[in-house]
Amino acid sequence: MSHADLEDDVHGDVTVDALDLAEEYTGAAAGAGAQASADVSAYAMRLGDDALVLAQRLGMWITRAPELEEDIALGNIGLDLIGHARSLLHYAGTFDGRSEDDLAYWRDEPEWRNAWLFEQPNGDFALTIARQLVASAYLVELYRALADSNDATLAAIAEKAQKEVDYHLDHAVQWVLRLAGGTEYSRGRMIVGLADTWPYADELFRDDPLVERLAAQGDAPLPSTLVPGFDRTVDAVLAEAGLDRPTGFVAAGGGREGRHTEHLGPLLAEMQVLARQHPGASW
Amino acid sequence: MQLEASARPVPLATDARRAWDIAATVTDPEIPVLTIEDLGVLRDVTIDTAGAVHVTLTPTYSGCPAMDAMRDDVLIALTHAGYAEVSVEMALSPAWTTDWLSDTGKEKLRTYGIQAPSGHAPARDAGPIRLKMAVKCPRCDSLDTREIARFGSTSCKALYECRTCLEPFDYFKVL
Numbered sequence: 001m002s003h004a005d006l007e008d009d010v011h012g013d014v015t016v017d018a019l020d021l022a023e024e025y026t027g028a029a030a031g032a033g034a035q036a037s038a039d040v041s042a043y044a045m046r047l048g049d050d051a052l053v054l055a056q057r058l059g060m061w062i063t064r065a066p067e068l069e070e071d072i073a074l075g076n077i078g079l080d081l082i083g084h085a086r087s088l089l090h091y092a093g094t095f096d097g098r099s100e101d102d103l104a105y106w107r108d109e110p111e112w113r114n115a116w117l118f119e120q121p122n123g124d125f126a127l128t129i130a131r132q133l134v135a136s137a138y139l140v141e142l143y144r145a146l147a148d149s150n151d152a153t154l155a156a157i158a159e160k161a162q163k164e165v166d167y168h169l170d171h172a173v174q175w176v177l178r179l180a181g182g183t184e185y186s187r188g189r190m191i192v193g194l195a196d197t198w199p200y201a202d203e204l205f206r207d208d209p210l211v212e213r214l215a216a217q218g219d220a221p222l223p224s225t226l227v228p229g230f231d232r233t234v235d236a237v238l239a240e241a242g243l244d245r246p247t248g249f250v251a252a253g254g255g256r257e258g259r260h261t262e263h264l265g266p267l268l269a270e271m272q273v274l275a276r277q278h279p280g281a282s283w
Numbered sequence: 284m285q286l287e288a289s290a291r292p293v294p295l296a297t298d299a300r301r302a303w304d305i306a307a308t309v310t311d312p313e314i315p316v317l318t319i320e321d322l323g324v325l326r327d328v329t330i331d332t333a334g335a336v337h338v339t340l341t342p343t344y345s346g347c348p349a350m351d352a353m354r355d356d357v358l359i360a361l362t363h364a365g366y367a368e369v370s371v372e373m374a375l376s377p378a379w380t381t382d383w384l385s386d387t388g389k390e391k392l393r394t395y396g397i398q399a400p401s402g403h404a405p406a407r408d409a410g411p412i413r414l415k416m417a418v419k420c421p422r423c424d425s426l427d428t429r430e431i432a433r434f435g436s437t438s439c440k441a442l443y444e445c446r447t448c449l450e451p452f453d454y455f456k457v458l
Contacts (some may be wrong), residue, residue, distance in 0.1 A: 069431060076438050079346035082345075084346075156374070156375040159377070160375045160376070161345060163380075163404075164344060167433070214335075215341060268407040283319070
């Protein structure tokens, strides 16, 4: 790698990053340059897509949240998730030579593997907080378990991510308590937000042949094993807030196979438009 | 001290040590008083038989936008010092923790107006009771402070206000 083209002041103007992204994340051990197997790649793509789609949704709140501090909080949470997505999608791409940007900007709707929860519209602030509670409570359990993965790169990403999603969960919990304990109006909105979010929780914990193969090798936890921890977390929050756990219908799901709700298409259109209008451009 | 050794694993070889010291001059663009050595972001420097320098950094937060700048600055610092072949890699494990901040780094933070983390990362372990540590105002040392926002100007900081001197200040969150 030659650095002759490096200017003294690389931060002074917009320059193409002098380093190839493929050389950035080495996972657990420096210099490992690990390559994902077909199964691990497919799994990393699911997790990366979950993180990236939710980050994109949270970014939409910036300048629209109830208060400035919340603009910054949701933006910061989204930034953490983009960090997780970059690591995961980069690793997923090592299987067939695609870059993180190829995966983010050049896949169409049926090629996305995120669960339906993450692509649900923001709705009002209470709905976003309800989605954030379910997502963060799940991600805390997932990354805690995944930190013990036999796959060194997945374990390293999870070890890093779990500390961050722990803060995200804390933030969601604070807001659930505030809204539920606020006025009649805010409490009503929180109840509706939870009811509208709950149908999408089930899909997060479904096992399928891919995760069963990975679990057998000790590479990933079975999603179904994360249910008790998730239940403990959300039940404690709901009890504290004096809210009932929503019951009712369960969404069909299908995101892991590339079947999505009508909400993903417009999100991808907005996220991908710039990269597709200017192929190969960097900024 | 065990913690200090894991926070700043300085190489023993003289030539690698020289390269480490050059890399260690790079600062965090968002908190310019802190070097990547103070932060514990600089994890490893080795020189291979061909004379190429390999630097390993670890990100403070997964999405920290300052990491790209730090990586480029390490590259520039070493290139300017005469090393022809330099590579910078990122390692996620062991995950960065605020426990790695050096004492001089914490002191520099306070002088800069940012309160250093109170307490250690294990205090944040999941459990029924979370230890909430008091946060001292970096300006007047009052403990009568209040968290305004858990997520402040950057991922790593929260926004506080001091009830004694009435000034707002940033707090470097325990991670």
